[in-house]
Amino acid sequence: AQTVTQSQPEMSVQEAETVTLSCTYDTSENNYYLFWYKQPPSRQMILVIRQEAYKQQNATENRFSVNFQKAAKSFSLKISDSQLGDTAMYFCAFMKQGGADGLTFGKGTHLIIQP
Amino acid sequence: GAGVSQSPRYKVAKRGQDVALRCDPISGHVSLFWYQQALGQGPEFLTYFQNEAQLDKSGLPSDRFFAERPEGSVSTLKIQRTQQEDSAVYLCASSFFGGTQNIQYFGAGTRLSVL
Numbered sequence: 179a180q181t182v183t184q185s186q187p188e189m190s191v192q193e194a195e196t197v198t199l200s201c202t203y204d205t206s207e208n209n210y211y212l213f214w215y216k217q218p219p220s221r222q223m224i225l226v227i228r229q230e231a232y233k234q235q236n237a238t239e240n241r242f243s244v245n246f247q248k249a250a251k252s253f254s255l256k257i258s259d260s261q262l263g264d265t266a267m268y269f270c271a272f273m274k275q276g277g278a279d280g281l282t283f284g285k286g287t288h289l290i291i292q293p
Numbered sequence: 294g295a296g297v298s299q300s301p302r303y304k305v306a307k308r309g310q311d312v313a314l315r316c317d318p319i320s321g322h323v324s325l326f327w328y329q330q331a332l333g334q335g336p337e338f339l340t341y342f343q344n345e346a347q348l349d350k351s352g353l354p355s356d357r358f359f360a361e362r363p364e365g366s367v368s369t370l371k372i373q374r375t376q377q378e379d380s381a382v383y384l385c386a387s388s389f390f391g392g393t394q395n396i397q398y399f400g401a402g403t404r405l406s407v408l
Binding site: 182 | 324326336338341343348349351352382384386396397398402404
């Protein structure tokens with residue numbers, strides 16, 4: 179079974195600052211996918227960024243980037259130039275290749291961007 | 294529709310009542326997942342469909358929980374004889390099976406409150 183750990187229940191930064199959310203995971207699989215999802219108060223999970231485990235290059239999506247360390251089983255999310263709209267719960271998630279047994283989520287980090 | 298649609302958005306049930314939660318996935322998406330999200334926690338996998346076939350129901354917490362997708366499109370999650378511990382947000386997600394993306398798109402969920 180897989181486990182995902184997010185050790186920061188809550189973080190708060192000023193607008194325009196850079197913030198890093200941490201995530202570690204445990205698995206015996208070699209091929210898998212990792213995701214960061216954002217969940218605003220509306221409850222709808224929104225995909226932020228995705229990483230395939232077989233790719234060494236870290237994924238980047240505009241202001242969002244990851245630091246994927248496969249050997250350390252670490253998958254942190256960096257948000258640059260943070261904006262008020264980034265305020266939300268952020269969930270790290272793991273999925274085995276094939277995906278039939280769904281996503282395994284961490285407990286989440288509540289990110290607050292202060293004006 | 295453009296996204297995953299879930300109804301109702303909110304449901305209040307008296308303990309012992311049966312409830313039915315509906316999920317309308319993105320058109321053409323073969324895979325459909327149900328998750329349960331308790332307050333302050335990350336979502337937990339309940340069950341997975343590929344078209345009309347329920348391939349994994351290992352996450353269903355008891356035999357009071359039942360899911361179906363008879364025509365391979367709309368899915369219904371039914372909870373019989375609801376208990377207070379069933380209070381949670383129930384999220385549905387769909388994905389295009391077979392693609393390299395393996396991205397799950399989520400609905401806004403149904404918040405179930407059992408009194």
